[in-house]
Amino acid sequence: MRAFIASVLLLLAVPALADSDLPPAYWSDRQLPDPKQEAQAKALMEQLRCLVCQGQSIADSDAELAGDMRHMVRSRIAAGERPAAVRRWLVERYGNWVSYDPPLEPATWPLWLAPLALLGLGAWLARGRLRRRSA
Amino acid sequence: MTRRWRFVPLALLVAFVGFVAWRLANPADTVIRSQLEGRPVPAFALPPALPGRAGLSSSDLATGKPRLVNIFASWCVPCIAEAPVLGGLKDRGVAIDGIAIRDRREDVAAFLARNGDPYDRIGSDMQSSVQMALGSSGVPESFVVDGRGIIRYQHVGPIMPEDAPTIIAELEKAR
Numbered sequence: 001m002r003a004f005i006a007s008v009l010l011l012l013a014v015p016a017l018a019d020s021d022l023p024p025a026y027w028s029d030r031q032l033p034d035p036k037q038e039a040q041a042k043a044l045m046e047q048l049r050c051l052v053c054q055g056q057s058i059a060d061s062d063a064e065l066a067g068d069m070r071h072m073v074r075s076r077i078a079a080g081e082r083p084a085a086v087r088r089w090l091v092e093r094y095g096n097w098v099s100y101d102p103p104l105e106p107a108t109w110p111l112w113l114a115p116l117a118l119l120g121l122g123a124w125l126a127r128g129r130l131r132r133r134s135a
Numbered sequence: 136m137t138r139r140w141r142f143v144p145l146a147l148l149v150a151f152v153g154f155v156a157w158r159l160a161n162p163a164d165t166v167i168r169s170q171l172e173g174r175p176v177p178a179f180a181l182p183p184a185l186p187g188r189a190g191l192s193s194s195d196l197a198t199g200k201p202r203l204v205n206i207f208a209s210w211c212v213p214c215i216a217e218a219p220v221l222g223g224l225k226d227r228g229v230a231i232d233g234i235a236i237r238d239r240r241e242d243v244a245a246f247l248a249r250n251g252d253p254y255d256r257i258g259s260d261m262q263s264s265v266q267m268a269l270g271s272s273g274v275p276e277s278f279v280v281d282g283r284g285i286i287r288y289q290h291v292g293p294i295m296p297e298d299a300p301t302i303i304a305e306l307e308k309a310r
Contacts, residue, residue, distance in 0.1 A: 019210065020208060020209075020210045020236070020237040020238060021210070022237050022238075022239070022261070025261075025262045051167055051272035051273070052272070052273065054165055054167075064237060064263070065263055065266075065272070065273070068237075068262050068263035068264070068266075068267070069263075069267065071262055072262070072264060072267060090267075092170060092171075092270075093169060093170055093171060093267065093268070093269070093270030094167055094169070094170065094270050094272065095167070095168075095170050097167060098167075
């Protein structure tokens with residue numbers, strides 16, 4: 001019975017807030033009036049990592065910091081900044097990690113070369129198979 | 136396929152599952168550090184978070200003496216745990232400035248009344264813009280800035296009592 005009461009109380013408990021309850025920044029959930037700019041902003045936001053819920057893009061995330069990042073991206077693009085410049089600004093501060101489009105550099109060579117290597121391995125295996133079958 | 140090669144796929148699978156199990160048990164470090172250590176504080180100017188108090192701008196951080204910039208918020212629970220440690224640092228003569236993230240005046244005032252106010256200046260960052268400019272990804276975080284306005288050290292998360300010596304040492308180094 002005590003366990004039951006405890007679980008009912010847990011259901012009623014208010015989760016500790018890890019967010020302010022201030023309204024979101026202006027451009028965080030609002031599209032830019034210029035569809036071309038909005039498309040640029042959208043494409044960029046889908047390639048930027050949310051710093052709070054790491055694994056989501058800022059386009060997908062409900063975290064407040066992600067909202068503020070969307071506001072920042074849209075404001076800068078509306079002001080005429082190139083998406084690549086906005087990405088560079090963030091990478092300068094948070095490292096390549098913040099971008100879902102990793103550059104080709106020694107640390108990421110395996111990432112880019114592994115698919116080619118696996119494809120090569122697959123072709124080699126398939127070749128052996130096919131040759132044996134036709135023989 | 137020869138006998139010798141027969142178990143290679145199984146070995147690969149076992150190795151893969153082993154790696155995944157190991158990573159589940161030892162998750163990768165998910166702390167995102169600012170890349171700005173060793174570089175100047177980006178230019179910014181924040182309005183005061185409290186009426187009658189000074190706001191914070193980047194020029195306030197190049198005063199010839201090292202300062203601690205603390206990013207906090209009234210809605211941030213670990214910031215409450217950190218507050219007494221900041222108070223202790225202030226008592227030891229550390230100059231501390233605050234940046235309040237997404238916060239209302241009355242909430243900041245209530246937070247400081249309850250947890251102590253170690254800040255010389257408090258800027259209000261309503262859209263996390265200065266937080267992003269500093270490469271900070273959450274609250275609380277703290278930066279040691281030297282007398283020329285160069286970021287020398289970043290502390291991610293609350294400064295707990297055991298972290299205070301490190302902060303003091305970094306402030307000494309930045310002198």
